[in-house]
Structures are given as C-alpha cells and as structure tokens.
Amino acid sequence: MAPAALTLGARRFEWGSRTYVMGVVNVTPDSFSDGGRHAGTDAAIAHGLALAESGADLLDVGGESTRPGSLPVSADEELARVIPVIEGLRARTDVPLSVDTTKAAVAREALKAGAHLINDITGFSSDAGLSRVVAEAGAACCLMHIQGTPATMQQAPRYDDVVEDVLAFLEAAILRAESAGIPRGRILLDPGIGFGKTFEHNLFLLRRLPELRVLGLPLLVGTSRKGFLGRLAGGKPASERLAATLGSVASMAALGGADVARVHDVTEARDALAVADAIRRCEDGGTFYAR
Ligand code: 7PJ
Numbered sequence: 278m279a280p281a282a283l284t285l286g287a288r289r290f291e292w293g294s295r296t297y298v299m300g301v302v303n304v305t306p307d308s309f310s311d312g313g314r315h316a317g318t319d320a321a322i323a324h325g326l327a328l329a330e331s332g333a334d335l336l337d338v339g340g341e342s343t344r345p346g347s348l349p350v351s352a353d354e355e356l357a358r359v360i361p362v363i364e365g366l367r368a369r370t371d372v373p374l375s376v377d378t379t380k381a382a383v384a385r386e387a388l389k390a391g392a393h394l395i396n397d398i399t400g401f402s403s404d405a406g407l408s409r410v411v412a413e414a415g416a417a418c419c420l421m422h423i424q425g426t427p428a429t430m431q432q433a434p435r436y437d438d439v440v441e442d443v444l445a446f447l448e449a450a451i452l453r454a455e456s457a458g459i460p461r462g463r464i465l466l467d468p469g470i471g472f473g474k475t476f477e478h479n480l481f482l483l484r485r486l487p488e489l490r491v492l493g494l495p496l497l498v499g500t501s502r503k504g505f506l507g508r509l510a511g512g513k514p515a516s517e518r519l520a521a522t523l524g525s526v527a528s529m530a531a532l533g534g535a536d537v538a539r540v541h542d543v544t545e546a547r548d549a550l551a552v553a554d555a556i557r558r559c560e561d562g563g564t565f566y567a568r
Pocket of ligand 1: 283343344377396398419421467469470485498500501503508539
C-alpha cells in the first residue's frame, strides 16, 4: 500500500503516482561571491523561481553547507541567509518550500515565513527543540540518516549491516517525531546518501532502497552531484556530474526506491524520471505500490 497522500501548501503529493522532484536552492557564502548579502539573496530567489518553472515539485532552501568536512554556522547567520529567500519565494511561487536546517530557532522563523517542511539531515537527533517546532506549526519533516557529523562523517564510516543500521536509526527518528506530536502522515524518510557512508555503502543502500519501504513512509533520496558519482564517472568534479546524477535518479526510480529525488538539475531530472517512471508503471498499472 502507498503511504497516505501529503498536502503541502497548494500541492498534493500522491505517493506512488510518480517520482517527485525536490530542487536544491543553496544560500551559502559561495553564492555571495559577486557582491554581498543582497545579491546572494536575489540570486537564490531567482534560482528557486527558475527551478519552480522547470517543474520542481518542492524547493529545498539551505543556508548551512553540510558537505563532508564543513563546519556549522551560527543560527543568526543561517537566519540571515535563509529567511529573505523563503519570503521572496513565498511571495512569487506556490511551490512548497522545504528548509534544510538542524536548528529549532531557524525552523521556527522559516515556518513563520511560510515554509512547509523542515528537512533535518540529523533525523531529529541534534536539536531537541526542533521536533516540537515542527509539531506546533503543523509542518511536515524529512528525517535523514547520518552517521557522525558533517565535519567528521567521512573519516571512517562503519556499519554492521548498513541497511539494518539505517532502518534502526530511522525508526528511532520516527519515534522522536511522533512523541513530539508530529503525525506519521507528515514524515518523509531519507537514507542520507553520502552522510557517513563509503562508496560501497552508498551503492548498497541505493540497490536496497525498496527494503526501507517496511517503515511505511515516503522516501526522499539525494544523490545529485555527490562524490560517489564522480568516482563512478572516472573522477569528474561536481560541476560535471549531471549525466551520472541522471543515471542514479533513473536507477532508483526503476528499482522502486524513491518517492522524491532531491536534485540540482530539475529539468533534466524530470525528463529522466518521466522515462523511468513510465517504464515502471506499464508493469503495475499506474501505481508503484501493491494495491
Ligand atoms: C541531502 C540533504 C540529502 C536530504 C544535502 C548535497 C549535500 N537533505 N541535504 N538528503 N544532501 N534530505 O546536496 O550534496 O541527501 S546537502
């Protein structure tokens, strides 16, 4: 059975009907390179609008880099980056907005400014107040698996059984969310590709994504431009990983792994998913889930 449909703002997500696309809107200092805070804000809003036009079903606004080795930023800095972008997008598009944050203080203001979903890469394991903020706002959340922290996670990732360990972490994350008062129907889960995982862990998890279905909640998966794709493509830098990204996105759709793909390149991902979803759908008569 498919997970219950989710309404976020003006959009309804009917899980199993197709693979939805979350477009990434980064508001980190790299995007401020040409002229300060205001230019960075405007560039991020313009980028988000372009992704919405390209068919993004959801936009994920992030003000803290979580790349391997990156260090945390303060709540004040994150707020200054993210809130004007949420306000700007909220005024100009009805695409639902997600905020990639681990901090209750940022989530509170982001939800006030009109965001619909909090995307916590620590699965409610770092800021005890975050789940309550989401519950009180009646917002949705994406709970991601991570081993360690972004600063240290790639030093020596280790699992007894990566699928079992991710499942156990996500089960505990669901409990944290539910005990704060977030209904199950407003929770998405994410195996956290690249977050405390070796090259082999990433591939193995993607191959076995359908096993995470036992949790009964929609799955969001982010592979876009990640390091394991660069390695598979012969050592390409992030800027040259589009084709490899599309390979991963189409594969996970074909394997039945993901309900939402988190990507930088929305136009291309929508085309790749249209193909993979159509091939998959012709076998099971219109839904990816057993009826
Ligand atoms: C993910 C994310 C992901 C979720 C980032 C990057 C690193 N949130 N935020 N899942 N990745 N839910 O985009 O390379 O995979 S930041």
